[in-house]
Amino acid sequence: MEKGKTIIEGFGLKRYYQRGSETVKAVDGIDIVIRSGEMVSVLGPSGSGKTTLVHLLSCLDAPTGGSLLVEGVSVEGLSEDELAGVRRKTMGFVFQKFYLLPTLTVAENVELPLLFLRKQPDRAATMEVLGQVGLEDRAEHLPNELSGGQMQRAAIARGLIINPRLLIADEPTGNLDSENSKSIFDLFGHLVRDKGISILVTTHNLSLGRLANRVITLQDGKVVKEDRF
Amino acid sequence: MRFVSMAFKNLRRRPVRSILTITGVALAVAVAVSLAGFNLGYRNAIERSIDRLGFQLMIMSKGCPYEAATMMLKGGTGLLYLPSEIYEKVRNDPDIGSITPVFIGIAEKEGSGIRDDSGSAFAIIAGIDVQSYMEMKPWLEFETGTGFENGRWFKVDSEDEVVMGYEAATYEQRKVGDKFLATISPQGAARSIQKTFRIAGILKRTGTQDDGTVFLPLKNAQKLFNRPNELTILGIKMKQFSGAKLQEFESRWLSLPSVQVVSLQQVKSTLVMLIGTAQTMIAAVTIIAVLVALIGVINAILMSVYERTGEIGVMKAIGAFRGDIFQLIWIETLVICIIGAVTGTLVAISGSRLVEAAIKKLINLGVQGSIVLINWQIITGVMAGAVIVGFFAGLYPAWRAASMHPIDAIREGE
Known part of the structure; x- marks a missing residue:
């Protein structure tokens, strides 16, 4: 994919919600652009709005203000299924909890998104993706036979199987030790460099976050700092 | 997947x-x-059981027709009887194709496993006229093979011969030529009589109540039970069986005292x-x-x-x-x-x-x-x-x- 091409643009994004009589401004007027071939970290303390921002950018939640364009097309007013269609075309996901289905093998878990795309899985392609995350020898294992770091790598492979333009990872190292966390971020860096995909990752770990090309720091739902490396 | x-x-x-x-x-x-x-x-x-009775209609003594029909199917005591003269009156009815008189009695069988609902041991004894009975049930055949050779119907005037249904014979472990013992309580007699019969033949299994019945000549059965001029039922096949014909037939014979005409189709339903x-x-x-x-x-x-x-x-x-x-x-x-x-x-x-x-x-x-x-x-x-x-x-x-x-x-x- 052409490097530097805009994938997601958010203008004045807001996500307010009511908690009793109080209005909580989880995301409060953020402008953000994610381009191809870059890895963007969103840093900030708990409650700063990192996860809410990622949910808005990944079309999992609707903003209460501002506008969002995915590959140049506004997603405003789209139904839940239409938003799912946008996600399955453009984005792969990695979550803090790995959410691998325990009765499916690693390879079957990786192929799960293809089931929803009505695409016949190609085992060679699956093995290639598993090779990218270093799990080619674990393809026929069940998730409970993997370590935490391996499970997250399997989840990353599941996010990559549809060849997304953007991989969204929400606190992917939240359940991992420092060594595994570092190796996951190294893997992200490798995927950006070698595969040319973009990665949007949230973390509260400053040292890991700084491994990205761009670091956006949030505080109280606003961008307080943006650094490029 | x-x-x-x-x-x-x-x-x-x-x-x-x-x-x-x-x-x-x-x-x-x-x-x-x-x-x-x-x-x-x-x-x-x-x-199947009702169809294999071979009758379309039964003439019997007045009472609950369904109870009577059920009794015909499963056997039992407390049977009602009708006078033999009814048979003489009905047999010449123009709508009747064939008719057979049947006398049913219950013989006590102490030690037998054949039991009715009340728990007393019994054997169902049917007095029949072989010729007319076979017109109704042409499928009845004698068992053959070892122990069953030369099976035949009893003579009309025989007093000591019986033919046994398949299950009755199997239960009693009897073969052709063996003895069959029964205790009969004649009508009005103070004491029961022990009677020994010779088995003239054993019928093949039919899947009906006939399998559990012991057959005697009609006259002999009436005599043994001391009911010489009584019958239990008259089994009838019509020349032409239809609702209208049945109604006509019923109206002709319902005028007889203590008699009812029961259609087995009606009983079945x-x-x-x-x-x-x-x-x-x-x-x-x-x-x-x-x-x-x-x-x-x-x-x-x-x-x-x-x-x-x-x-x-x-x-x-x-x-x-x-x-x-x-x-x-x-x-x-x-x-x-x-x-x-x-x-x-x-x-x-x-x-x-x-x-x-x-x-x-x-x-x-x-x-x-x-x-x-x-x-x-x-x-x-x-x-x-x-x-x-x-x-x-x-x-x-x-x-x-x-x-x-x-x-x-x-x-x-x-």
């Missing part, structure tokens, strides 16, 4: 719960199949209707079993959905449409119901002989042959019912899962 294979794999996650849920469905299906099989089998058995009424109550129990199974299925699938809330959220995040999630959960429900239905049907088929033996041991249903008949219509109908139940049972859990918002579902799962 398809939705169906994924549904199977999901059910393996909680094997005990899945097996219990499937067992619930299987039990309900087994009850439904067995009941339907009993319903069909028993109706057929009644129709009434017995089947009575059975239907009893079976409605059993059907209610089946419906309750099905409802309990239905609730069990909904509960199990809902629990499974709630346990997988986070996973469902992630599946939606990675691109599953509402319809995909609905389909996945719904197929799981259908798989449970189909496996349960197949298991329940197999249990019902393999256990049908046991159920039949148990029913026959507990209750004398008054019919011979199989009373449980499980055919393809029943199997197809019950399987279709199970799929329909699964269809509805899966709707709510599937809708709940499909309606989950991905963000809320992921949060709930964390």
Whole structure:
């Protein structure tokens, strides 16, 4: 994919919600652009709005203000299924909890998104993706036979199987030790460099976050700092 | 990997719960199949037994016609008698094709295993006129082979010969030429008489009450029971059997005192209707079993959905449409119901002989042959019912899962 091409643009994004009589401004007027071939970290303390921002950018939640364009097309007013269609075309996901289905093998878990795309899985392609995350020898294992770091790598492979333009990872190292966390971020860096995909990752770990090309720091739902490396 | 294979794999996650849920469905299906099989089998058995009586009409002493017909089918005491002169009057009726007089008496058989409802041992003795009886029942044949050679009907004037039905002979372990002992209480006599007969022949199995009957010449039976001028029934075949002809016939002969004309077709319908009424109550129990199974299925699938809330959220995040999630959960429900239905049907088929033996041991249903008949219509109908139940049972859990918002579902799962 052409490097530097805009994938997601958010203008004045807001996500307010009511908690009793109080209005909580989880995301409060953020402008953000994610381009191809870059890895963007969103840093900030708990409650700063990192996860809410990622949910808005990944079309999992609707903003209460501002506008969002995915590959140049506004997603405003789209139904839940239409938003799912946008996600399955453009984005792969990695979550803090790995959410691998325990009765499916690693390879079957990786192929799960293809089931929803009505695409016949190609085992060679699956093995290639598993090779990218270093799990080619674990393809026929069940998730409970993997370590935490391996499970997250399997989840990353599941996010990559549809060849997304953007991989969204929400606190992917939240359940991992420092060594595994570092190796996951190294893997992200490798995927950006070698595969040319973009990665949007949230973390509260400053040292890991700084491994990205761009670091956006949030505080109280606003961008307080943006650094490029 | 398809939705169906994924549904199977999901059910393996909680094997005990899945097996219990499937067992619930299987039990309900087994009850439904067995009941339907009993319903069909028993109706057929009644129709077969009545048809194999060989008569279209019976003339008998006044009383409950259904009780009398049932007694004819299953045997019993307390029979009513009609005067022999009725036979002489009726036999020349222009609508009668053939007629046979039958005298039935009960001989006590101490130590015999042949028992009636009251628990006393007895043997059903039928005095018949062989020629007219065989016109009614041309299928009656003598058993052949070792021990049964030279089987024949008794002579008309014989006083010490009998012909035994197949089961009566088997039960008494008798062969042709053996003796048959019976204790008979003649009408009005203070003491019973012990009578020894010689067995002239043993009939082949017919699947009717004839199998358990001991046949004597009509005159001899009347004499032994001291009812020389009495009969139990007149069995009749009409030249032309129709509702109008039957009505004409009835109106001609109902004027006779203490006599009634009973159409076996009418008896058959009434017995089947009575059975239907009893079976409605059993059907209610089946419906309750099905409802309990239905609730069990909904509960199990809902629990499974709630346990997988986070996973469902992630599946939606990675691109599953509402319809995909609905389909996945719904197929799981259908798989449970189909496996349960197949298991329940197999249990019902393999256990049908046991159920039949148990029913026959507990209750004398008054019919011979199989009373449980499980055919393809029943199997197809019950399987279709199970799929329909699964269809509805899966709707709510599937809708709940499909309606989950991905963000809320992921949060709930964390």
